[in-house]
Amino acid sequence: MNKSIKTLISLLLTIMTACGSFAYFNVNVNAATIMPSAGEANLKVVDISQWNDSVTTNTDDIDFSLLKTQVDAVYIRSYGRNDTGTYVDWQAVNFARSAQEVNLKYGFYYYYIPKKDDLEDARQQAKTYYSFIKNFAYSCVPVLDVEYNPPALDENGEPNPEHLSKAQLAASVKAFADEFKSLSGFDLMIYSYPNFIKNNFDTSFPWNQYKLWIAHYDVPAPMYGISSTWMPESSWCWSRWDMWQYTSEGTLTSVPNSASGHLDLNTATDNIFLSTPIALSSLDSPSSTELNGGDITIRGWALSHSGVDRVDVYYDDFLWVGSTSDIYERPDVQESVNSNGRYNDGLHSGFSLTVEAGFFSNDKHTLRVAVINRNGTVNWFTYDFTYAQVEYQSHVQDVGWQDWVRDGDVSGTSGQSKRLEAMRFQLVDLAGGIEYRTHVQDIGWMPWVANGALSGTSGQSKRLEAIQIRLTGEAADDYDIYYRVHAENNGWLDWAKNGESSGTAGYSYRLEAIEVKLVPKNAAAPGPTTRAFVERIAPAPIDPSVQKVVYKTHVQDVGWQDYVTSGDVSGTSGQSKRLEAIQIKLTNIAGGIEYSTHVQDVGWMDYVANDALSGTSGQSKRLEAIRIRLTGAAAERLDVYYCVHAQNMGWLDWAKNGEAAGTAGYSYRLEAIKIVIVAKGSPAPGSTATSFRQAPA
Template sequence: MPPEDTEFVIVGLTRGLAFTENPCLDGQFQWVLDQGVRAQAYAMATFPTAAQYDTYGDDGPWPVDTRPDRLRNVGYAEGRAALASLNEVGWRPERIWVDVEPRPQQPWPSSTATQRQENRYVISGLLAALSHAGYPHGIYSYVSAWEAITGSWQLPDVPVWSPAGHLDFASEASDLCVNNSFSGGTVHISQWTDGTYDYDMTCIGVYQAHVATIGWQPSVLDGASAGTTGRSLPMEALRLSVAGDRLSGDILWRGHVQNIGWQPWTTSAAPIGTTGLGLRLEAFELRLTGDLASQYSIRYRAHVQNIGWQPYGVDGATAGTVGQGRQVEAVSIELVPKLAPAFTAVYAAHVQNLGWTADVSDGTVAGTTGRSLRVEALHLTVSSTAYSGDIEWRGHVQSIGWQPWTSSATPIGTVGQGLRLEAFELRLTGEMANHYRIHYRAHVQDVGWQSWVADGRTAGTSGLGKRIEAVQILLAPRTGG
C-alpha cells in the first residue's frame, strides 16, 4: 500500500491488459476509504486479439459492417469491462484515466499509418464508454508511446496524465504541467518514479518564467520565486497551470508589456507576456473563477527593477508597475484557502527583542522577515459559531524538543527563556475536523517561506537548529478532496 502520508492515489482497474480485473481492487478501495484520501482510477487500453475482435466487434453502439466501427465497439467493451469492476466494489471515482502504452504481451500494431488509425478507433471507443457512463476521463501516455501507437493524435479537450520517469532534474515533473502535452490536452497530473514507488502531483499552481538571455526556467510552485533577482534581467513571459480536478474554475490573468500595454484577460491555458520580441513584462493581474474562487484566493507579488519585492496582492490586484518603464524580474504566486467565515482563528507571535506582536488572522504574517529575529512563542484564539471542536497544537523548542500536544488556549513555545521556536504542528478536533482544514507554514532561518502544510504536518524544522522567524495560519472548509 502507499506510504501513510499519501494524499492522492490512482487505482488500477485492470491487470496489465484490457478485459482483465485487478485482483486487489477491493482491498485497495477499502484502503482509500479508510485513509480518506482523494482517489481516481485508470484502465488499460489494448488492441484486441482476433478472438476479442470477433467477440466484441458486433456488440456496441456502432454498426458492425465495417472494421473501424467494429474496433470502436471493441474499445467500448474494454471500457464497460473496467466499469464493471467499479460496480462490483461500489466505487465512482472522480476521473478514470485510459492508459495507452506498449503492451509486449499483446502489442499495438503500429508499423503503418493505417494501423495507427485503427489504434485510434479502439481508444476512441473506450473513451466513449466512459463518457456515456458519465465519467470524466483522460489519457495516460508519453511522447514516444503516443506517437508510435496513434501517430501523435491530437485531443486538445482530453486531460492528460503525463509521466516523467526517473527525474533527471528536480523540476522535470512540474515542468510537464506547464508545457505542451503529447496529445495537446491540458496536463492535470504529472508522475515520476524512484524505482520503488510512482509519485504523482496534481498540476495546481505550477508556474514558469521566461527570462531574457535565459529563456524558460524550470517550473516552481507553492509561492516559490520564479525569475531572477540581483541580475537585472527582465522577465518576458509567464506560464501557469491550475489543472487538477480539485474544484471547478480557472485562473484568469493578464500582463502589461513594454510597448503593448495591457494584454486581454485570458485563462491559465495561455501564457502572458511575449517571447522572442525582447519586451519586458511590467505588471500582471490574476483572479479566480468558479468554485475555485469561492474556496481559495490567489496571492502574488513581483520583484521590480529598482524597487525589489513588492507587498503581496490578492485576487485581481496589480503586481508590478504601469507607466514607469520598470521590468518585472521575479514573481511569487500561490493559491491560499479562504478563511472559513464560521470558524475564525486569531494568532500572534512572541518575537526576540519585540515581545508579543499584534494579533492577526486570515493568513496574515505574524513575526518578522529579513531581520533575523527568532519567534519564541505563539498564541492562538479560535472560535466557531457552527461546530464544536478546537485546535490542538505543539511546538518544537530549542533545547527542549517537542512539547506535549495542548489546546489552543495554551501558547506553544516559551517566553523569557531566549529559546527559539523551531517547528510546530496543528490539528483540528471534534466536528471542526470533519468540516474544515487548517493550513499553515513557517518562514525559517536560511530557508525562507516553506510550502503550506495542513492537518498535523510539520512546519519548520527539527534537528537543524534553525529558528522560525514568522508564521501564517489559514482555515478553510473541506471541499471533498
C-alpha cells in the first residue's frame, strides 16, 4: 500500500478536524456520519509486503507461528510497482507458504496500475494476478489495490495525457474485475482511501458490487470528521465497509521490523473470508494391473484446503486394505478441479494402492477412504464397487489379435488409423453370459454371438463400424455393461450400455479402439452417455414437382452432403465439423435466390446465385455467417428464412431476406443450416431475436 500519500492525507484531515474547519478547502466542517461496517468487525488482520521483512529472496523473518496467535488473517502483497512497472513481491511466495504451514488464513492484494483507454491491459493485469495466486490455497477475498492514477497535470503544469477520468478509471477497474472473475469465479474486494475515492471514483458506477477495504487513519471509524460539503455521502461510493485499515504505524512482536511502528493493521468483518472449499475425493475404480488374474489397483485422487498428507483405505466393515503417503501429481485434476488454486498443492492429489489378486471376492464391496490432511483433520469417503470382470480382445488391421484386456482397459490402437476387424468378449468368474454383435463394412449387423466367439470377419480386411453388447442370466440381473468406442473422425464417443449401439452408421468410419466396464445394476455410468452412436440418416428424395428451396453443404472430413429441402438440416450436429461451402436453388419457383457467405480469413464474399458455390473448396476454411435473399418474382411473393448452428452458440434464431445469420469476430464455425420459404408477410418459423452475434470490439 502507498503509505506516504495516505499518511499525509490522514494527517491533513486530522489537523482540519482539530481546527474545526477545513481551511484548505475554505468550507465549514458540517461533518457527515461515519461509514458503518458491513457486519460485526471483530477480526484483526495485518497486511504485509517485502518491506516488512529483511527483503531477501530466500527466507522471511516473520514468526508466523507467533503471528497466528496475534491476528485472524494476513493479506500479502502479490505485486508491487517501481519505475519500470510491476513486479512480484520478493517475499510473497515465502509469506504464503509460511502462513499455509501454520494454517493461518491469508489472501493477496494487487497494486493496480491503470492505463488510459487500454482495457486489454487491465485484462492482462488480471490474468497476471490470477496466474500467480491460483498456485496458493488462499482463504481471503482477493483484493485490487486502487490508489494510483497518473496526475492530472504533468511537471510543466500541462494536462497529463496519461491521466484517467473518473469514468475511464471505473471502466478500467471493471475490465480487470470482470476478467479476474471469469478466471477465478470470485469477485474482488477494492482497497482505497477517502481522498482518492473523492477525486477519482465515478459515483455513477456501481462500486458497491465489490467489497470495500478502506484506509483511514487516526479516526474512530472510516469517514469520521470528513466534511459532508467537501465529500458528501453520495461521493463515498459505498455505504458499508468490509475491512478498515486504521493505522500504518502498528507493531507486532511476530514482525521484528515493526518495532519502530511501521506495520499496517486492520479490523475486518468475516466477509473477507472465502468459503472454505469442501474436501473432495474420487476413485478411478479398482482395476486389474495384469492381463490374467493380476494384482488389483485402487487408484484415485483427493483434495483438501490444507493439502493431503496420507490416504488410508479400508473395505466393507472397516477391514484394512493399506495406506500410502505417496501423493503424486494429477495434472488432470489440477486443471479440472483446482484451476482457481483453492486447494493447497492441488497438483499432488493422486494416490494408488495395489493388493494381490483374489484380495476381493467376486461380489459387491464398499471401499472406505480416509484422507488425512496436513492440518491434522480427516475426511472420509465411501465408494461402492463390484469385483467382477469382463475380458475382451480385438483383431486389429496389420497387427492381428491383441492380448486380452479387462474392465475399462483400452483394446485397439490410438493415433494409428488402424481398423478393428473382429472382437471377442467373455466374463471371468461370473455367473451368466455375454452376447455381442458387430456392424461390419459391406455386411451390416452380424448375428449375435456369445462367450468368446468371434464377431466380425477374419482375412477380409473389413472394418467394424459399430457394436452392441449385452449380458445374460445372473450377470444381467446384477450388473450393467457399459462400452464406448473410438471411431474415425469422432474420437472417443460416449458410453452405451446393455445392447445399445456404439459407433457410427452411414459414414463408413472405422472403429479403432474400445473400452468395456461392468458396474453394479443401476449404478452411475462411468462417463457421459448422450452421444454413443452417430447415425447418418439419408434425406428423403426431393419431389421435383413441388415448389421448394433446395440446398446442400460441404462439410469438413465429409465432403458434399446430399441436397435437403424446406427446413431440413444440412451439416452435422455434435461432431464439431465446419461448413466450408454451400449451394442453394429454387425448384418450380419463378425468380431466383442469391447468397453470400462470411469465410475465415476472407470476410464477406460476393453474392452468387442459383446453385453456384459460395465459400471455398480445398482450403479448409470455415463459414462463419451467411446472407440469403430472393430475387425477381420470388422476392415479390415470398420471404426466405434461415437459421444456423454455430460453434459454442448452438442454433441461433431465424434471419430473413438478406439479414446476416451466424457470428462475426469470434472465429466460430458454422456447423449446420436450415432454410425455408414462406408466403410474403407470413409469420417466421421461430424466434427472430438473435440470428447474428457480433463480438464486442
